[in-house]
Amino acid sequence: MNLPSARVLTAGGLGATALGSGVALTATSGWLVVRASEQPVILTLLTAIVAVRTFGMARPVFRYWERLRSHDAALDELATARTRLYAALVPLTPGRLARRGRAAMLTGVVDDLTERVEAQVRVTVPILTTALTGAATAVLCAVVEPAAGAAVAALLVVAGATTTIAWRVESRGMADLTAARGDVTRTTELVASQALDLQAVGAQSVAINLVRTAQRRADALIRRQSWGRAATAATIPFATALATVVCAAVAVGSDHTAPVAALLVLAPFSLAEVFGALPEAARALARAQEAGVRLTQLLDERPAVAASPATSTSSAPDDPxxxxxxxxxxxxxxxxxxxxxxxxxxxxxxxxxxxxxxxxxxxxxxxxxxxxxxxxxxxxxxxxxxxxxxxxxxxxxxxxxxxxxxxxxxxxxxxxxxxxxxxxxxxxxxxxxxxxxxxxxxxxxxxxxxxxxxxxxxxxxxxxxxxxxxxxxxxxxxxxxxxxxxxxxxxxxxxxxxxxxxxxxxxxxxxxxxxxxxxxxxxxxxxxxxxxxxxxxxxxxxxxx
Missing domain, CATH: 3.40.50.300 (P-loop containing nucleotide triphosphate hydrolases)
Known part of the structure; x- marks a missing residue:
């Protein structure tokens, strides 16, 4: 993938602010509920009450700004990238592209380019927002209680490692899955376009079996590939729960007040939502990288026709x-x-x-x-x-x-x-x-x-x-x-x-x-x-x- 643009980085910052507002909302609400149970003077709770309302309103507002900015950047780059891609394809048309099926060309020009560009929204922004929000939460917890900060930092490491493993599993099977889906498309197109001819020679059952075989292979590869996502989806919540238990044990063993202890317990717990986008981000990254490989293979073709000579002794008429x-x-x-x-x-x-x-x-x-x-x-x-x-x-x-x-x-x-x-x-x-x-x-x-x-x-x-x-x-x-x-x-x-x-x-x-x-x-x-x-x-x- 290309380096993220300034607008994407800005979108990542806005997304981190939205997620951070969610974490702060959960932690501050916990502090407020526990402190209110002690029935203090109401004036001592006003700051927390205002903070809860602020974080509650900031979360959707910053999320909206993040989506607006990230999607605007992605759509703008998609339009520019399509223009560049079409310009690069013109010298290859049709001598080098005619050997590819129409479905393969459509996939290469439309779907693959879209996958690569949309990685900004599906990969860069989620990973950036998760990293910033997690780091901010770890620093906050470390300021209050270093042991709790260490537990949250360890949770971040586990989430990153698990996501990396999921990405590797997805990437390893992506090429085979793409080929299998191509087989499904080709056999389905054959059966649909040549239905009458197949019926005339009595080969309908053979053709249907070809489609079924291709689909079974694709299904098997999808199931094998989904193990990485499943492991990530299971491991991260488990690690989050474990970090929450560790922070609870640290809070119980410390001399912090009950409201602060509630904040320490709920801070790592609130990260569960933050980490929820990581499995899909790993999958989107694998798809974008495989799409980039296919696009490179497409554009690396040498034109079948030499460029026009710089100086021609003669020229064909401009108006035939x-x-x-x-x-x-x-x-x-x-x-x-x-x-x-x-x-x-x-x-x-x-x-x-x-x-x-x-x-x-x-x-x-x-x-x-x-x-x-x-x-x-x-x-x-x-x-x-x-x-x-x-x-x-x-x-x-x-x-x-x-x-x-x-x-x-x-x-x-x-x-x-x-x-x-x-x-x-x-x-x-x-x-x-x-x-x-x-x-x-x-x-x-x-x-x-x-x-x-x-x-x-x-x-x-x-x-x-x-x-x-x-x-x-x-x-x-x-x-x-x-x-x-x-x-x-x-x-x-x-x-x-x-x-x-x-x-x-x-x-x-x-x-x-x-x-x-x-x-x-x-x-x-x-x-x-x-x-x-x-x-x-x-x-x-x-x-x-």
Missing amino acids: ARAGTPHLRLSGVCASWDGIGNALDERDLEVEPGQVVAVTGPSGCGKSTMLAVLARQLDHNAGSYTVDGVEATDLDLESVRSLFAVVDDEPHVFATSVRENLRLASAEADDSEVSEALHAAGLGDWVRSLPDGLDTKLGTGARGLSGGERARLSIARALLSRRPVILLDEPVAHLDHPTAVAVLRDLVRSRAGRSVVVVSHRPEGLEGAQQTLPWDDATMELAHG
């Missing part, structure tokens, strides 16, 4: 819509995702301006890797890739990327209106342009049938989409972007044959001079090809019109 459609050529290109083995071996491809090119072949033959190279999401390690005759790596990275609109096999639909789902591709597009793109993608009748037209909400809890509608919506986005080259990665992989043919036919018809490169492991929708090449090395051109 006005510059026209480029000529693309791959010659003997090889590319690797991991730097060990090539995912694309010595491939050649030429895309003339306005041409529709389809590349077919089985999974694993490098089709998606080739698209990544074209879109400058991955740099080739051998061969040549030129844009209008200029080596792509000599051109400005963002200018080359701005030439391409990429459509994958799982297009995302955002939980917003139809209009905003499309304007993601072109923020300045008006309703007529959005409607034109939808019509070109074959969704004209669909959008007219919607109850609220372009204002219809899509996504979870709103209007659902079929596989064909989702594919057409993603193509409409690509058309609205006005980028001169559209790259489609298995765009009809999950569609039936008639829908696949219709979607690709509409795309070819409405491309308006754009180049289109389609990769697929199946020939459906590509029947218009002029020639068919072998599945393991196939490149074929569709008719220009």
